Amino acid sequence: MSTTSYAVADTATMLRRNLRHSLRYPSLAAGAIGMPIIMLLLFGLVFGDTFSAGINGGGFDYLDFLTPGLLLMSIASGTMSPAIGAAVDMTEGIVARFRTMAIYRPSVLTGHVLGNVILTIVSLTLVVGFAVLIGFRPNASIGDWLLAAGLLILVTIALTWFAIALGLISKTAEGASNIVLPISFVLPFLSNTFLPLEAMPSGIRWFAEYQPFTPIIDSLRHLLLGTPMESGSGWLAIAWCVAITVVGYFWAQKSYNKGTAA
Amino acid sequence: MSAAIEALGLHKSYGDKLVLDGIDLTVAQGTIFALLGPNGAGKTTAVQILSTLITADAGQIRVAGHDLYADPDAVRAAIGVTGQFSAVDGLLTGRENLIMMADLYHLGRRAGRERADRLLEQFDLVEAGGKLAMTYSGGMKRRLDLAMTLVGSPQIIFLDEPTTGLDPRSRHSMWSMIRELVAGGVTVLLTTQYLEEADQLADRIAVLDHGRLVAQGTPEELKRLVPGGHVQLRFNSPEEFTLAGQVLPTALPNAEALTLQVPNDGSVHALRDLLTRIEDASLEVSELTVHTPDLDDVFFAVTDHSQQKVAS
Missing domain, CATH: 3.30.70 (Alpha-Beta Plaits)
Incomplete structure (x- = not known):
């Protein structure tokens, strides 16, 4: 077999390992899926009417506004599980074993990322399903849906690599779950997920305007609901994803290979 | 006979703590070499360096005829490592652990499963094969660990304290497994803090104390160091x-x-x-x-005066 097919085979082996872990230890994945659904029910059903009345002088469909942001929030809260997985892996003998074997080295971490992409696709499908059930009415074409799905997967890959890099420097499961909080919690809340930028106080608004989640959410709303968006937001969203992926990937690989014979 | 492992002048420190202070060792093919020493002597560090897990600060290493720094993957393809802390995946079953190893050695689907089942039999794990490895006892984990190391039929096996924490029965069964391996032509480098284990198993013993080799030789040669x-x-x-x-x-x-x-x-x-x-x-x-005189006397004699280097 060639080097490339070894790379694919080893990565597939690691992916199987991670999917088995998720099946046997499902509480982390369940938590990651449950959180956005609770948010959806809470903000969509309980506060939705009040928000609709208060924003832009009423007549505003809050559930439509909310759902694209919550998709991003599902991705973000889903990064905790691979971050913990990678951190725990490094403390266990099994990864020391992998590092003394002639396997394709990036496969261990790539297996975590691919495993999380698959779980995230499942959780995004569930969130969209729930949203439609309680009244989310997107008017997107199939092409728009595909573009939106592509963007969501790019975001998942980017955030997962970054979360794994953070997980690797934190060394313990507790440390990993704390260190990804800015991604899994702070960025989704301090963005235009719950409120339009115009409705925010100026300091937070300034932060929300320039952080990566906002152009991504704008692009998703544009694709799914046809809302107007600033020109260039789409490219900005993709650029953020690529930049975060590159930084996360190289940082994670560097931590993983630290100290071993290259 | 050519050497399976050759190391010259290994140095390693963590911060200002010197862990290995110039280790030279040669392990002949098809023999058992024991690195004997108390906790903190540097045994695990030596194994981690020789098995490519960490890098030394200085020194030359050839393993299975390959320069470890020039071609670490060639070394990795020739070795198997069973570390001190069990290197099994607790969330997989014993059989799944073995199949994962077979997949990583690219044995092919069918051959990999056959190999896994044969190893389960050989290591008396057939019944436990379908249970998650995290539920195994210490002895079973250690057996699975060694079985995983053997999936790829390595020429050289590193065993870091293979019997620490095992009950006497499990220890003896581990010993006979190690002897069988060597009978099959494999080279074994093991570390131990038990003199009896080194005496029982090893063709050559090196005594490591505070990061230096204070004595090296066959068990008989070492015993001769203590007259009477x-x-x-x-x-x-x-x-x-x-x-x-x-x-x-x-x-x-x-x-x-x-x-x-x-x-x-x-x-x-x-x-x-x-x-x-x-x-x-x-x-x-x-x-x-x-x-x-037994190895205990040797051990105390050479580690008490660690500055006087006794080489045979």
């Missing part, structure tokens, strides 16, 4: 103990245990001399035991 054994005398009272120390000035006293170790080769003649001196001084000895 000793007689241990135990006393009931500190007064008798002190008095005996004056009568027998060459003895090694242990004031806490109230014992004296008197150098003695254990011959009838030497024993009669000792008994006569005890008799003449009217010493009350509560217990007398004769010790022929």
